[in-house]
Amino acid sequence: MKIATMRNEAEGRRVMQHASGDKRFKILEVFMKKYQFRQDSLIEILHKAQELFGYLDDDLLLFVSYKLKLPPSRVYGVATFYHFFTLKPQGKHTCVVCLGTACYVKGADKVMSAIEAELKIKAGETTPDKNISLLTARCIGACGIAPAVVYDGTVSPRATPEGVLKTIKQWTES
Amino acid sequence: MAAKTLTINGRQISAAEGSTVLKAAEEAGVEIPSLCHLDGVYDVGACRLCLVEVKGASRLLPACTTVISEGMEVQTGTERLIKYRRMTLELLFAERNHVCSVCVADGHCELQTLAYSLGMDHVRFDYLFPKWDVDNTHSLFGMDHNRCILCTRCVRVCWHIEGAGTKNVSGRGGQSKIITDLNAAWGKSDSCTSCGKCVQSCPTGALFYKGSTVGEMVRDRSKLEFIVNAREKKLWVYQD
């Protein structure tokens, strides 16, 4: 555990900080303070932590459990319960294929298979070169434009296997 | 304390107000099967084995979390309930790798006992044969996830009685797993006090004393009850 005790010169008292000196921990701490370090804010804190760091590693989860005064097992249990949190680093690009019912009946499964075949990875995995992570969603609520695919956070309508492969190829070639 | 009168399987009984159906039945000598209930810790109503029929209720109700009321009419062993309980056990046996013949808890296992008492002589669902780890890193105890039924008794005793919060559940659905701290090796746990309460609470052979071999893992639940009674009722002298 890389949490160190440091002396806060200005206030003349000892405070706990993350030993790495990584600024992002400070930002996260400020965010936690906004929630008064309330234990029920755990999920919001984890959202913020993932936004800052990209994924939740052990060190980060320990920091959160320390600050929120929660058992580490509880924090880990919550972080692994929800699909949205990832404990592994993601690729440079993310491609989320919506597999909601509307997208499914309009051929999202074919779009998915095309990407899996092209990248040779399965849903939930990242290419070995850490370039692209392939993810699925259980409905992003964009059923009117099904099938929907989300490239790096931007929703794209009416996906086809050909269209998706074009975007993927741009990523693999750049 | 006020008492409530109710009928269980047609027999009129009375029990203290606020009792659960499970407790009232137990006091009246009616056994209701259960795997997640453990005296001394809060109930979660998860195993669904203690489901009973209550007249007027639209659904089956878990005896462990249903509080008795005046005039309640409870059936604990209808054909339908027995059928469901048997299927629940079959689902459990198929879910992980419960191989009684090589299990440390053989002969002392609540899952096994329920199986034969409910007449489960074979499992009609596909065995899933998942690959789960065995954590043997702790100096005193071991955990074989292959035999875990996710009743969460260990999680509850660790939090509720020991107060360590070492154990919890990670993942979800069929991928749920009992973890130690941040999914660490048990032997490396910072928070585990090695009190052994989780081992005492386990209904199957998932948690065991190291060194026990087939059929040797016998548990003493009275220790758990003792410590709970000691704290809650100030009964600090162990009574047989």
Added chain:
Amino acid sequence: MSFLDLDEFLLELAPRVELVFSPIMDVKEFPADVDLCLVEGALCNTDHIEMAHKIRRLTKAVVAFGDCAITGNVSAIRNQLGLGNRENVLQRAYMESAQLNPCKPALKGIVPPLIERVMPLHEVIRVDYFLTGCPPHAERIKSFLSQWLAGQKPRLQGLDLKFG
């Protein structure tokens, strides 16, 4: 072996039943019109499956005899090792675990082709009775056979249904 633990009951049994097929008998073909067949062991290879179907066709009452036949038991542990296919099983058994002369049986017809997944008997054929235990205790066998010989539908309960 636990069948032999029946001791004197075997003598009682002898005049009342005709043993027509068994591993300890020199009979190659499974005969027709069998009244009762106690099937031991899980199904691991194609011969087992063929045999199971033959038994079912020619037998009135089939008993899954012992935990292996009922659950797969220890013989099904290879399923959870995730070995994936029979080649890997042979590799593990004959090569990796061998202490001397590692070599895989290669000649055709010696080892029947292994099936991908070890199965309990009832996954393949209809089973009339299940006699649990590893091994099933002699008392349990005796109770079962006595009821059956008396013309009843055998019923076992309580501890007589215990696995392991």
Added chain:
Amino acid sequence: MILGELNQLRDREIQSRKKITLRCCMAAGCVSSNSKGVFEALQKAVAESGLGNEVEVRGVGCMRLCCEGPLVSVNQDGAEDSLHVRVTSENAASILAYLKGGKARTTRVDAGMPFFKKQMSIVLSNSGIIDPERIESYIAVGGYSALHEALHEMTPAEVVSMMVQSGLRGRGGAGFPTGLKWDTVAKSPGVAKYVICNADEGDPGAFMDRSVLESDPHRVLEGMSIAAYAVGASQGFIYVRAEYPLAIARLQQAIKQSKQFGLLGAGIFDSQFCFNIDIRIGAGAFVCGEETALMASVEGKRGTPRPRPPFPAESGLWGYPTLINNVETFANVAPICRHGAAWFASIGTARSKGTKVFALAGKIKNTGLIEVPMGTTLRTIVEDMGGGAPEGGRIKAVQTGGPSGGCIPVEHLDTPVDYDSLSQLGSIMGSGGMIVMDDGTSMVEIARYFMEFCMDESCGKCIPCRAGTVQMHRLLDRIARGQATAAHLARLEELCEMVKSTSLCGLGQTAPNPTLSTLRFFRGEYEALLQPEMPGNEECLAGVSGQVS
């Protein structure tokens, strides 16, 4: 804020309106088709054409015909003039040319087509009309006047009784009478009480709540405030899916504005009533739509449900009485307050009052959002409004209720849409997802798809759901692959019944519904995939017959 100020704001906003309004859809569906680009192009074109005094470009919420987005609606003197579809940033400017008598290079659709004309708007009455990012825009259409009325002219008990009389039932799926729920919470003793808005719209294929939040967030806040007043709560939470970033942003904005205007916080409308709302963002767990799981998640825990009773109305968030309603339910509250319970109760059928918003999607020409009175037939929705199957297809079934619902075959299209009729057909109203399937859709595949969904989303707490969904999925998969016998099908049905009866929460209890309903209406499709059993082995795997026990 007092009433006078509210009215002043309203009047000022109305006066500032221009002769012509160009409404550009800025809800998630259209945004993904670059409606932002269209919006900017329109603004630029207005500025360049010097029509700034006459023409206002307004970003609005959902205009419903999502499949044709981005949508731009032209309104002159308060009446809709034309609706432009699939507008691009390139051809957007030509709409201005059209206004000056020229020709628009955009495609137009008939705003009088049945898709629009057969709708009846209560929940969506402001959707596509007001700017969801400006509270003034909501106030201009009478927003927050209902809250004022409730606070100053009604007692909490009167508000509850009004809800009871309106006959409103929960729009989240189960259809529990809303008034009864409010009444229970109001009567439950507690030093604290909470109001939760369930915006964890998890049903795949449903996007009504997203649209309401993106198009008219203040309506939900106002509904929650009225509810809080009625039950005596001072803190509210909106639990919204992380998959809806735009809805979250608009809600945050709306809460901020409401606080600035004194419509949230202490002493609202100069009364004793204090109410605050916090947003809780879900993290991708369908089970959190179940109210006890949702509360666990709001408390920052694993979203696992717990047995009921005790019901949340008696013992909910942190053990205090808690009112949980869905987005659409809260969205109905302010209109009921404004127009009265009798007005609301006059709409719909005997046991299902008001309107229902549906997300129409799948193999159908017009996909998008519709709001119709309860009791409208499926045929009206699918054939008249939806325009039937796309070219070459024939409608086979309509799926309602998502993974908890069922498939209604085309023969039953004349069924009126209300809670009871749908449940008689083995489906449920659900939250409002309506997926149309055509000839090309295999019903066994659909059942397997939903079972896989439930299996992945099972929280793992109770055994029937955790292990039962896995086994049901295996059986469905085996059937779909053509490797099953009649015995497997019998086993599947037996297991469906068991999981339905024994699971802890709604997820498990309803997980078998898509399978059971497709079995009920499309059994032939299952049977066509079955293999014959080997002779002498017919009962193999058939279940409990003939065993020792």
